[in-house]
Structures are given as structure tokens and as C-alpha cells.
Amino acid sequence: MSGATRAVVLRGAGDVDVLHLEEVERPVPGGAEVLIEVAAAGLNRADMLQRRGVYPAPPGAPAQIPGLEFSGTVVELGPGARELQIGERVMGIAAGGAMATHMVSHERLLCRVPGSLDLVDAAAVPEVFMTAYDAMFWQAELAMGEVVLVHAVGSGVGTAAVQLAARAGARAIGTSRTADKLERCRPLGMVDGIAVERDGYFADRVAELTGGRGADVILDTVGAAYLEENVRALAPRGRVVVIGLMGGVSGALPLGLLLGKRARITGTMLRSRPLEEKASLTQALALQVVPLLADGRLVPVIDKVMPMQDVREAHRRMESNQNFGKIVLRW
Numbered sequence: 001m002s003g004a005t006r007a008v009v010l011r012g013a014g015d016v017d018v019l020h021l022e023e024v025e026r027p028v029p030g031g032a033e034v035l036i037e038v039a040a041a042g043l044n045r046a047d048m049l050q051r052r053g054v055y056p057a058p059p060g061a062p063a064q065i066p067g068l069e070f071s072g073t074v075v076e077l078g079p080g081a082r083e084l085q086i087g088e089r090v091m092g093i094a095a096g097g098a099m100a101t102h103m104v105s106h107e108r109l110l111c112r113v114p115g116s117l118d119l120v121d122a123a124a125v126p127e128v129f130m131t132a133y134d135a136m137f138w139q140a141e142l143a144m145g146e147v148v149l150v151h152a153v154g155s156g157v158g159t160a161a162v163q164l165a166a167r168a169g170a171r172a173i174g175t176s177r178t179a180d181k182l183e184r185c186r187p188l189g190m191v192d193g194i195a196v197e198r199d200g201y202f203a204d205r206v207a208e209l210t211g212g213r214g215a216d217v218i219l220d221t222v223g224a225a226y227l228e229e230n231v232r233a234l235a236p237r238g239r240v241v242v243i244g245l246m247g248g249v250s251g252a253l254p255l256g257l258l259l260g261k262r263a264r265i266t267g268t269m270l271r272s273r274p275l276e277e278k279a280s281l282t283q284a285l286a287l288q289v290v291p292l293l294a295d296g297r298l299v300p301v302i303d304k305v306m307p308m309q310d311v312r313e314a315h316r317r318m319e320s321n322q323n324f325g326k327i328v329l330r331w
């Protein structure tokens with residue numbers, strides 16, 4: 001299969017006007033790669049950072065085509081591909097290039113979409129469920145009965161995290177600047193919500209909700225603006241996992257409090273990890289998460305499905321924090 005493909009292309013760095021829908025050369029799968037006809041791609045804040053020029057694609061990834069998660073159908077196999085067949089419905093994460101009608105992926109980075117899940121809805125699964133699963137269970141080792149504080153709980157990662165925590169027997173507390181988003185997260189498994197009306201003030205409320213103990217795990221999408229308050233909100237031997245930096249990259253760290261609580265802070269991201277790590281996480285998604293998606297115990301929370309030609313509007317919607325859950329762009 002050869003020819004052109006349509007894609008969202010970044011022409012420079014800046015506001016949404018650098019996003020263009022253009023024809024590009026169709027990629028060819030090599031080795032254990034497969035060619036996927038993309039049905040839809042999830043929009044992530046990393047795509048906006050890349051658009052602004054502050055989060056470039058890692059080496060080997062398409063530099064000008066954004067998109068970190070996708071769903072679609074396998075239409076061509078590379079010469080070394082053995083695990084998938086043409087016609088199979090798949091979803092997965094990518095280091096870039098997912099916002100195109102066709103893309104290539106190593107077959108070990110792909111997960112089969114269960115028959116009960118719509119292919120477009122599946123595009124809302126990979127990045128957020130893998131990020132939340134990795135951060136809470138692999139990095140922070142969240143255990144049954146523990147308390148996890150999820151910042152920006154109405155985001156895609158937040159809505160995935162509270163569901164995973166609830167199914168694992170943990171207690172999820174969420175924060176949001178929008179009270180309505182807190183209420184919408186309760187049916188997903190969030191036990192308590194904190195409306196953050198002033199920057200960085202939530203630790204006292206966490207203490208109240210936990211009988212003075214604090215949170216065992218904090219899933220932090222904010223970064224610097226919440227750093228000091230995160231440490232205050234921790235239980236003894238608590239763990240903070242930083243997965244986003246919406247609130248800045250440098251903040252005050254109360255080291256005395258950190259030492260006294262014997263706490264730890266971990267930073268993590270998926271995009272730049274080597275193939276083996278991503279493949280292991282994809283396998284975990286297939287074994288631990290997909291069966292729960294198949295029978296409805298987990299659901300991808302979708303704010304809005306938009307045509308790919310409305311990518312500029314989608315960026316504006318996410319940047320204004322209007323969305324609850326994922327924004328999905330479909331072809």
C-alpha cells in the first residue's frame with residue numbers, strides 16, 4: 001500500500017493557527033511494525049505543548065504531526081510482524097503522528113479493542129488509562145485501603161484514575177476548580193471532592209477528610225503550583241507522582257517536612273520511554289484494564305467527539321478547561 005495520507009501538520013510553533021490539515025507521504029511499516037488506518041485520536045495537553053514549541057517529539061517520532069493515542073484498523077503488516085492480522089481493531093499510544101489517517105506502530109505497542117467498545121470511543125483509552133495505571137500502581141504502588149488524591153480529577157487522566165482506584169479498593173479524593181466536575185466524578189468512584197478556589201490550598205481539607213492522616217498517594221498533573229501543598233497533604237510514607245506541569249516547572253519544596261514524613265516524589269512520562277517499557281505497559285493494559293472496559297466496569301469518559309478538521313477548536317476547548325474527560329478527534 002502506498003500513496004498519500006491526510007494529517008494534522010504543525011507549521012511552526014505558536015497559537016492554533018499553526019495547525020493545518022494537509023496531505024503527507026503515507027508511512028511504510030518495517031520490521032515488526034504494522035500500518036494502521038486511524039479512526040480517531042485523543043487530544044492531550046502534550047499536543048498543545050508541542051504546538052507551542054516547548055515539548056518536541058522525541059527522536060524517531062514524526063516531528064510535525066502531533067497525536068499520542070489512537071484507535072484504528074490494521075491494514076498492512078511489516079515483514080517481521082507476527083502478532084496481529086490485517087483487519088484487527090487496535091488502540092495504542094505513540095510518541096507522535098497519531099493525528100493522521102494512516103500511521104505505523106510497532107505491533108507490541110498495540111492492544112486489541114474489545115468488540116463491545118466503539119472504535120472511536122477506544123481512542124479515549126490508551127494514554128489516560130496507561131498513564132493513570134502506571135503512575136498509581138507501578139510508580140506509587142497504591143494498595144487496597146489507601147487514599148489517593150487526584151488533582152484535576154475532571155481531566156481524562158483524572159476520570160481514568162478514580163475508576164481504577166475504586167476498582168482496586170482504594171479511596172479516591174479529587175480536586176478541581178469546577179464544582180460541577182467534582183459532582184460528575186462521584187458516579188465514577190470518587191468518594192470525596194475538594195473545590196480548589198485559591199491556588200495551592202487543599203492540604204487542610206485532605207487532613208479533615210482522612211482524620212488527620214493525609215493521602216497515601218497523590219497523582220499530580222499541576223506541578224510547581226501544588227508542590228509545597230502536596231507534601232503537606234501527604235500521609236507518613238506518602239508518595240507523590242508528578243505527571244504534568246500545568247502549574248509551572250519550579251516550586252518550593254519543604255525538605256524538612258518531606259524527610260519527617262519519609263515521603264517520596266517521583267516524576268514520570270510515557271512518551272520518551274524505550275520500546276520494552278512501553279510494551280510492558282501495553283501488556284498490562286491488555287490484561288488488567290481491557291477486560292474491565294469490555295464488560296463496562298471501566299468506561300472512557302468522553303467530553304466531545306469532533307471531526308479532525310476542527311482540531312483548532314478542539315485545542316481552544318481544552319486550553320479553556322471546558323472539557324470533562326477526553327476530547328476525541330475522528331476522521
